[in-house]
Amino acid sequence: MPDTRESAPVPGGAPSHFIRQIIAADVAAGKHGGRVVTRFPPEPNGYLHIGHAKSICLNFGVAAEFGGVTHLRFDDTDPSKESLEYVEAIQRDVRWLGFDWKDKLFFASDYFERLYGYAEQLIRAGKAYVDHLSAEEIREYRGTLTRPGRNSPYRDRPAAENLDLFRRMRAGEFRDGECVLRAKIDMASPNLVMRDPTLYRIRRTPHYRTGTDWCIYPMYDFAHCLSDMIEGITHSLCTLEFENNRELYDWVLAALDTPHRPRQIEFARLNLSRTVLSKRRLIELVEGGHVSGWDDPRMPTLSGLRRRGYTPEAIRDFCERIGVARADNRVDIALLEHCLREDLNRRAPRAMAVLRPLKVTIVNYPADRVEELPARNHPEDPAAGSRTVPFSRELWIERDDFREDPPPKFYRLAPGREVRLRYAYLIRCVEVVREAATGAVSELRCTYDPESRGGEAPDGRKVKATLHWVSAPHALEAEVRLYDHLFLKENPAEVEEGKSFTEALNPGSLEVLRGCRLEPALGAAAPGDRYQFERLGYFCADLKDHRPGTPVFNRTATLRDTWAKIEARGGAPPQR
Ligand code: ATP
Numbered sequence: 292m293p294d295t296r297e298s299a300p301v302p303g304g305a306p307s308h309f310i311r312q313i314i315a316a317d318v319a320a321g322k323h324g325g326r327v328v329t330r331f332p333p334e335p336n337g338y339l340h341i342g343h344a345k346s347i348c349l350n351f352g353v354a355a356e357f358g359g360v361t362h363l364r365f366d367d368t369d370p371s372k373e374s375l376e377y378v379e380a381i382q383r384d385v386r387w388l389g390f391d392w393k394d395k396l397f398f399a400s401d402y403f404e405r406l407y408g409y410a411e412q413l414i415r416a417g418k419a420y421v422d423h424l425s426a427e428e429i430r431e432y433r434g435t436l437t438r439p440g441r442n443s444p445y446r447d448r449p450a451a452e453n454l455d456l457f458r459r460m461r462a463g464e465f466r467d468g469e470c471v472l473r474a475k476i477d478m479a480s481p482n483l484v485m486r487d488p489t490l491y492r493i494r495r496t497p498h499y500r501t502g503t504d505w506c507i508y509p510m511y512d513f514a515h516c517l518s519d520m521i522e523g524i525t526h527s528l529c530t531l532e533f534e535n536n537r538e539l540y541d542w543v544l545a546a547l548d549t550p551h552r553p554r555q556i557e558f559a560r561l562n563l564s565r566t567v568l569s570k571r572r573l574i575e576l577v578e579g580g581h582v583s584g585w586d587d588p589r590m591p592t593l594s595g596l597r598r599r600g601y602t603p604e605a606i607r608d609f610c611e612r613i614g615v616a617r618a619d620n621r622v623d624i625a626l627l628e629h630c631l632r633e634d635l636n637r638r639a640p641r642a643m644a645v646l647r648p649l650k651v652t653i654v655n656y657p658a659d660r661v662e663e664l665p666a667r668n669h670p671e672d673p674a675a676g677s678r679t680v681p682f683s684r685e686l687w688i689e690r691d692d693f694r695e696d697p698p699p700k701f702y703r704l705a706p707g708r709e710v711r712l713r714y715a716y717l718i719r720c721v722e723v724v725r726e727a728a729t730g731a732v733s734e735l736r737c738t739y740d741p742e743s744r745g746g747e748a749p750d751g752r753k754v755k756a757t758l759h760w761v762s763a764p765h766a767l768e769a770e771v772r773l774y775d776h777l778f779l780k781e782n783p784a785e786v787e788e789g790k791s792f793t794e795a796l797n798p799g800s801l802e803v804l805r806g807c808r809l810e811p812a813l814g815a816a817a818p819g820d821r822y823q824f825e826r827l828g829y830f831c832a833d834l835k836d837h838r839p840g841t842p843v844f845n846r847t848a849t850l851r852d853t854w855a856k857i858e859a860r861g862g863a864p865p866q867r
């Protein structure tokens with residue numbers, strides 16, 4: 292089981308949840324012999340996102356708690372959009388998140404023959420029929436919430452005729468869409484799902500695993516409950532939109548009189564502010580070129596979050612804190628970022644980097660001198676050790692840290708003012724050099740106090756600001772990518788008539804800075820390594836584009852924790 296670290300109780304977040312309570316009661320009652328078997332059933336038609344992480348943590352977490360197991364099952368019954376690329380990416384992401392399905396890897400497509408057998412059994416029992424109504428007619432006959440449906444004229448065919456027709460469907464004697472297999476339930480049921488739902492349809496699309504073996508494919512409602520039954524799943528956890536399907540889930544198993552009956556339990560799906568979590572929309576972002584791919588660091592996919600610098604621990608902590616509820620809700624993305632900052636604050640070594648460099652020359656520092664100054668890798672963790680940073684006559688500081696006309700409360704560098712350089716010396720700005728052509732500030736000339744090594748003056752005089760810096764001749768040049776939320780709107784899934792959700796995209800979600808300067812210790816960074824660049828935020832070496840000679844860093848998060856502020860103001864529930 293992954294380590295779910297101790298964290299302060301979340302306002303509004305319950306320590307336990309209703310699914311855990313249901314399972315605990317079942318175990319106590321000796322149901323299923325006290326066994327707990329859950330499954331995570333992704334359809335391999337896209338990459339996993341943070342919403343799936345909620346489901347993964349729930350399924351694996353709750354089973355492990357009760358000494359049970361969790362299956363990874365690919366729900367691959369619709370060949371049109373499924374692929375091996377997605378199967379592999381999903382396995383990589385579940386493993387990265389910290390979960391292990393051991394040898395319990397399953398594919399619904401492996402059950403095609405058995406599912407077909409169950410369908411014949413239903414037909415023989417007079418509980419399913421082949422219908423020749425068109426898709427449109429079926430919809431028309433179904434009725435509405437206020438109007439009962441009508442029976443199809445094909446509904447009362449004898450079982451033998453249905454069996455023959457179904458076998459011919461399988462044999463490829465009908466065109467796509469010419470007929471379907473439907474369950475014979477109740478066209479007047481108040482639950483629309485129960486009005487003779489389709490169980491099989493004809494689709495001549497090659498399947499990424501079974502090729503052209505089949506031209507009929509089972510529908511979700513038929514395949515899912517039976518896959519759960521075949522695998523001995525005890526608790527089948529799914530999202531709320533399947534609530535109405537539960538009656539059908541139970542009906543299929545009862546109609547086949549299966550010895551094992553899993554129980555479907557629904558929970559609220561995760562919605563996150565300033566992002567979209569539907570695969571259809573995520574695919575649109577990728578295919579429309581709005582992002583660079585599924586693993587674009589702005590994407591809410593697990594591969595995107597990984598590339599952004601998220602840790603699996605932070606994501607698991609987030610999933611723990613949001614809890615599991617029965618009602619739909621939207622979680623503030625600031626909570627996810629808060630979990631990330633908490634984790635990175637603990638584990639990320641500190642380093643100095645200057646993103647928008649301004650040259651500083653220390654006029655009273657000898658040109659040929661270089662000092663190696665000790666710097667701690669982590670302020671609270673002595674075990675993280677220390678390194679040295681070179682100090683020399685020519686430095687880079689952040690352009691933002693200098694103002695010619697400092698406004699009130701701007702305590703950083705200004706003409707005539709003294710500041711501290713972290714781990715180094717106190718310096719005072721004595722001259723501002725400008726570009727002749729534009730008048731823009733091109734360099735600051737400063738003096739340093741040789742008595743202030745380490746950053747404190749012997750006379751104890753105070754300076755208000757401490758700046759980060761990098762020695763110019765030793766600096767590494769780097770590209771740094773600054774990311775912000777992908778959407779400006781709180782709920783980008785809420786779209787006006789005739790508009791696309793992509794109109795709410797944040798045009799400033801990516802800013803690429805070139806010519807950034809890094810302290811030389813960062814030359815050892817490997818792709819995926821995470822740091823806190825002092826005063827700037829958390830950054831990670833890009834998994835794809837970073838090379839030791841040509842560093843590329845992604846900004847994982849700034850240091851501003853808006854969630855901590857919300858909590859400090861008296862708390863806010865994680866869900867709203
Ligand atoms: P989408 O609606 O984005 O296409 P999906 O539900 O069709 O997603 P699946 O691959 O079928 O995607 O999902 C696998 C499992 O993950 C299902 O049990 C599903 O209920 C769960 N899941 C998907 N999205 C979320 C979410 N946002 N929050 C929690 N669980 C989710």
Ligand code: MG
Pocket residue numbers: 334
């Ligand atoms: Mg689905």
